[in-house]
Amino acid sequence: MSHVTGRVRGCSLDVHPTEKALVVQYEVEATVLGALGDPMVGERKECQKIIRLKSLNPNTDTALLAQKVVEECRLIHPSKLQEVEQLLFYLQNRKQSNDNQGKKCIASRDFKPYQGLELEEEASITNIEEYVELLYEDIQEKIRGATLILQLARNPDNLEELIQNQTVLGALARVLREEWKQSVDLATTIVYVFFCFSSFSQFHVLVTHFKIGALCMNIIEHELKRYDLWQDELQKKKKAYEGSSENQNLKKEHERSFRKYQSLLIKQEQLLRVSLCLLLNLAEDTRTELKMRNKDIVHMLVKILDREDKELLLVVVSFLKKLSIFLENKNDMAEAFAVGKLAQLVPCEHHELLSTTLRLLLNLSFDTSLRSQMVQAGLIPQLSSLLADEGQRQLSMCILYHISMDDRFKSMFADTDCIPQLMKMLFDCGEEKIDVELISLCINLAANQSNAQVICEGAGLKMLMKRAIKLKDVLVMKIIRNLSQHNGPTKSLFLDHVGDLAAQISEGEAEEFVIECLGTLSNLTIADLDWALLLTEYHLVPYLKDRLKAGSAEDDLILEVVIMIGTVSMDDPCAALLAKSGIIPALIQLLNAKQEDDEFVCQIVYVFYQMVFHKATRDVIIKDTQAPAYLIDLMHDNNAEIRRVCDNTLDIIAEHDDDWGKKIQTEKFRWFNAQWLEMVEHRQMDDVGEPFLYDEDGEYIIGSTDILERPHLFYSADGIISADPAFNPEFYMDIQSGELEPCGYMRSADQIPAERPISVYGLHSDQHLFYNYTTASR
Numbered sequence: 001m002s003h004v005t006g007r008v009r010g011c012s013l014d015v016h017p018t019e020k021a022l023v024v025q026y027e028v029e030a031t032v033l034g035a036l037g038d039p040m041v042g043e044r045k046e047c048q049k050i051i052r053l054k055s056l057n058p059n060t061d062t063a064l065l066a067q068k069v070v071e072e073c074r075l076i077h078p079s080k081l082q083e084v085e086q087l088l089f090y091l092q093n094r095k096q097s098n099d100n101q102g103k104k105c106i107a108s109r110d111f112k113p114y115q116g117l118e119l120e121e122e123a124s125i126t127n128i129e130e131y132v133e134l135l136y137e138d139i140q141e142k143i144r145g146a147t148l149i150l151q152l153a154r155n156p157d158n159l160e161e162l163i164q165n166q167t168v169l170g171a172l173a174r175v176l177r178e179e180w181k182q183s184v185d186l187a188t189t190i191v192y193v194f195f196c197f198s199s200f201s202q203f204h205v206l207v208t209h210f211k212i213g214a215l216c217m218n219i220i221e222h223e224l225k226r227y228d229l230w231q232d233e234l235q236k237k238k239k240a241y242e243g244s245s246e247n248q249n250l251k252k253e254h255e256r257s258f259r260k261y262q263s264l265l266i267k268q269e270q271l272l273r274v275s276l277c278l279l280l281n282l283a284e285d286t287r288t289e290l291k292m293r294n295k296d297i298v299h300m301l302v303k304i305l306d307r308e309d310k311e312l313l314l315v316v317v318s319f320l321k322k323l324s325i326f327l328e329n330k331n332d333m334a335e336a337f338a339v340g341k342l343a344q345l346v347p348c349e350h351h352e353l354l355s356t357t358l359r360l361l362l363n364l365s366f367d368t369s370l371r372s373q374m375v376q377a378g379l380i381p382q383l384s385s386l387l388a389d390e391g392q393r394q395l396s397m398c399i400l401y402h403i404s405m406d407d408r409f410k411s412m413f414a415d416t417d418c419i420p421q422l423m424k425m426l427f428d429c430g431e432e433k434i435d436v437e438l439i440s441l442c443i444n445l446a447a448n449q450s451n452a453q454v455i456c457e458g459a460g461l462k463m464l465m466k467r468a469i470k471l472k473d474v475l476v477m478k479i480i481r482n483l484s485q486h487n488g489p490t491k492s493l494f495l496d497h498v499g500d501l502a503a504q505i506s507e508g509e510a511e512e513f514v515i516e517c518l519g520t521l522s523n524l525t526i527a528d529l530d531w532a533l534l535l536t537e538y539h540l541v542p543y544l545k546d547r548l549k550a551g552s553a554e555d556d557l558i559l560e561v562v563i564m565i566g567t568v569s570m571d572d573p574c575a576a577l578l579a580k581s582g583i584i585p586a587l588i589q590l591l592n593a594k595q596e597d598d599e600f601v602c603q604i605v606y607v608f609y610q611m612v613f614h615k616a617t618r619d620v621i622i623k624d625t626q627a628p629a630y631l632i633d634l635m636h637d638n639n640a641e642i643r644r645v646c647d648n649t650l651d652i653i654a655e656h657d658d659d660w661g662k663k664i665q666t667e668k669f670r671w672f673n674a675q676w677l678e679m680v681e682h683r684q685m686d687d688v689g690e691p692f693l694y695d696e697d698g699e700y701i702i703g704s705t706d707i708l709e710r711p712h713l714f715y716s717a718d719g720i721i722s723a724d725p726a727f728n729p730e731f732y733m734d735i736q737s738g739e740l741e742p743c744g745y746m747r748s749a750d751q752i753p754a755e756r757p758i759s760v761y762g763l764h765s766d767q768h769l770f771y772n773y774t775t776a777s778r
Contacts, residue, residue: 011075015087016093020056022087024049025074049075050157053091062088123151125158125699128165134170139183142175146189153196163197163206178217184264187269190218193275198281213282216275217295223268224303230261272304273312280319289323298323298332303576305341310350317345321360330367339370343377346439347386358386358395365402374399375409384418387425397437406439410448419445419454431471439475446482452490455483465497469504477516484523492526502538511557518560522567531567531574541581548586555600562587562603569610569617578617584611584625591630598639605634605642609649612656622657632667662692 011026017273025048033607042171051073056065066085070076121133127148134145134739149168152158162168172190177720180187194212235730237257241250279297301323304316320338331660333339342361348354361379364370374380386396400418403409413419422442426434431759445451455461461483468476484494504517535541547553547561566582569575575696587604594600608627611617621627634646654661 003122011077011080013076013080013087014085015091016050018054020054020091021050021052022069022091024051024082026075037590042724049073050366053088056088056092058092060088060092066450067710087648112399121148123148124160125152128152128162128168131173132167135175139179139186142179143183143186143189146172146186146193147173150189150193152194153193156196156200159197159200159203159310163203169194169197169206169210173212176212177215179223180215184267184271185395187219188267188274191219191278192274195278197279198278201284204282205280206284207282208288213279213288213292217277217292217297217653219275220272220616223272224300226266227265230264234261236515269307269309269312273309273315274316276312276319280315280322283319283322293323293326293329293332298329299336300334300731302336302338302341303623305345308352310348313351314356315346316352316358317342317356321356321363324360324363330364330370333364334367334370334373337373339364339373339379340377341602343374343379343382346379346382347389349393354392355395356727358392360401361400362395362399365399368406371403371409372404375403375412379403380412381416384413384416384421387418394435394437397435397441401437401441401444404444407448410445411450413445414448414450414454419451421445423455423460427467434473434475439479443475446479447485449486449488449490452483452486453488455479456493457492461493461497465500469500472510472646473511474512474516477513477520481516481520481523484520491524493528495521495526497529498524498529498534500542502534504539505540506545507543510556515557515560518564522560525567525570529571529572532577535568535574535577541577541583544578545581545583545586548583548590550590555594555597557592559600559603562590562600562607566603566607566610569607570613571614574616575611575614579611579617579620584608584617584621585626588625588627588630598642601634601637602639602642602645605645605649609645609652612649612652618652618656622653622660628660628664632664635667636671 011024015021016023018401025046027046030550051069053065053069059627062085066081066088069084069088070078075691091160101700109272131145131148134141134148148164149172153162172193175185176190180190191212194207194210196342198207198212227500234254234257237250237254237430241254245419262282279292283292298320301316301320305313307313307316320333339361342357345357346354346361350359361374365374383396386392389396400413422438422445425438426442442455446455455464461480464476464480464483467473483490501517501521505514505521509517544561544565547558550558552558565587569578587607591601591604592725594604607630608621611621628650630648635650636643637643637646650664654664
């Protein structure tokens with residue numbers, strides 16, 4: 001017959017990290033012996049025992065206490081007496097801060113006690129069975145039993161032992177499920193017990209097993225409905241005494257009801273808080289969080305935002321912040337108008353609540369519609385006032401930055417003290433690196449004219465220029481560039497700084513910094529600025545010409561050079577200076593190289609547009625370059641802005657040169673005519689309705705020969721049908737007789753190349769115009 005024996009091995013001692021207690025670590029070795037006493041099966045298990053020393057104080061005799069510990073604890077061998085005494089001496093002299101820190105860690109989960117929840121007696125883990133039996137008595141005894149179990153559960157060291165006693169948690173779950181409506185005190189205490197378990201992830205399965213999360217959702221929903229009923233009842237009683245002649249008695253009744261309401265509200269908010277804390281812990285699992293969302297947790301939380309209890313609001317806002325990272329939850333918050341309620345918490349005296357609220361608003365501010373709600377709720381001035389608070393400054397700036405991304409709201413910053421505070425923070429940085437949130441917000445705000453005037457007040461622009469040039473600060477230069485784009489008094493302030501900006505445009509400077517300097521100068525369309533003198537004094541013409549070569553620098557820098565040339569070309573002497581330097585052929589070469597980039601093409605065409613205004617540069621463009629031919633081709637570009645600039649430029653060229661005027665008019669006719677024929681070709685028509693589309697033999701003529709050799713297509717019973725009233729029948733006869741040189745024709749939309757041709761005629765400089773119209777790929 002077999003039997004089991006067990007013995008203790010490997011006992012070790014240590015002090016408890018937070019309490020006045022010794023921790024005994026040991027192994028229990030269990031062996032199953034056979035009929036003859038031979039070991040058959042063996043198993044080892046690591047165990048731990050905590051010896052709490054409540055009587056230990058600075059006056060305790062550690063030697064006597066150590067002897068007592070060894071005598072009463074059979075796990076400790078007498079040979080370890082000296083070691084026990086040393087550990088007790090250490091505990092006796094350990095700094096109090098460690099103990100306080102441990103208590104603070106546990107107290108951070110404490111809730112405000114209320115009458116009926118506190119007990120004078122102290123719970124002991126050895127009496128756990130007695131506490132469980134109390135759960136089967138009346139309500140008051142159940143509250144007492146649950147409170148004593150709560151005392152044990154609030155000590156993390158007891159949780160393992162409570163779990164091993166399955167009766168405890170089962171009885172608590174049963175009582176909560178059956179009687180939570182009977183007593184708020186009882187419900188709060190039991191939920192608090194399960195909250196202590198939910199604070200540790202390894203116990204979540206246990207809490208879920210008893211379906212405490214679903215029960216808490218039901219409790220919250222029920223309590224919110226009760227709150228609405230209380231509010232309605234109070235409003236009715238208030239209206240009753242206000243509208244009655246005998247209002248004294250009714251007023252006293254209302255006051256009594258209000259006092260009762262306040263006491264009930266305190267208990268209800270305590271229950272809501274502990275229930276939400278438990279759910280927040282369980283929401284670590286996204287699957288559990290999804291179940292909560294399906295039960296409308298977001299709308300419940302938003303509804304609780306109307307409460308005044310700061311501790312409850314902190315839990316609610318923390319929960320919403322966690323939920324807000326998912327799109328569906330964010331949309332639910334938008335539907336419930338959460339932003340308007342959150343705005344009431346900014347600013348707030350409760351530091352942690354304010355910080356959590358700002359973090360939630362930051363999450364929500366990524367949504368455009370929610371940013372609009374923030375502005376409507378008046379958050380811009382409220383957040384601006386928080387910039388003075390160093391603890392909330394970064395979060396406030398991040399939200400303001402998101403709001404400033406929308407052009408609709410930029411001007412609203414000018415009416416607050418936000419910009420002066422930002423400028424002060426900017427200048428207080430000295431030569432240190434500026435925070436990215438601060439500089440980014442300033443860059444956005446500088447893009448608005450009203451804000452720009454505030455930024456430039458006093459010595460604002462001067463200080464920005466000083467820092468940017470001294471430190472070669474690209475981001476500060478971006479602010480200056482945005483400031484320079486506004487017309488009015490702000491732009492004239494730059495007259496004192498054009499020399500400093502021009503001096504930065506050189507080979508030795510970093511490209512990023514030069515790009516911002518060029519962009520700033522390009523914005524300075526000031527009549528009093530002598531561009532020719534500036535280009536000559538700072539030797540900018542060779543630099544600009546060299547940078548027009550494809551591959552000479554980054555595309556961003558080359559594009560800024562083209563824009564700069566377009567700006568300075570508005571000045572007559574400056575345009576002539578550029579034309580003589582050979583910049584126009586360089587621009588055409590760049591146009592060939594960058595013909596796939598609409599931004600490059602548009603800016604180069606704009607340079608031609610500016611230059612044709614001046615007689616000297618107009619003659620160069622018309623007589624010495626192929627620029628008009630390129631412009632004719634670009635009349636039909638897919639980009640509407642390019643077409644518009646080309647049309648305006650060609651109109652000016654046609655007014656001053658008859659030959660190019662005829663060529664431009666011819667090309668316009670050919671284009672409009674091709675569009676008309678394309679429409680005709682793709683229409684569904686019958687033989688009788690469209691007789692002119694078939695020859696005498698009944699064959700379809702579209703596409704068989706050159707359409708321009710069949711002028712009868714352009715006549716109807718009433719006379720000529722022309723795309724342009726300037727053309728008459730003699731024009732078509734001239735084409736047939738050969739008086740006008742032949743030109744090609746784009747037959748239909750599927751034959752028109754989608755790419756932009758190298759030039760409208762695809763010619764080399766030694767080829768004759770209007771000969772063999774060809775296109776090249778863009």
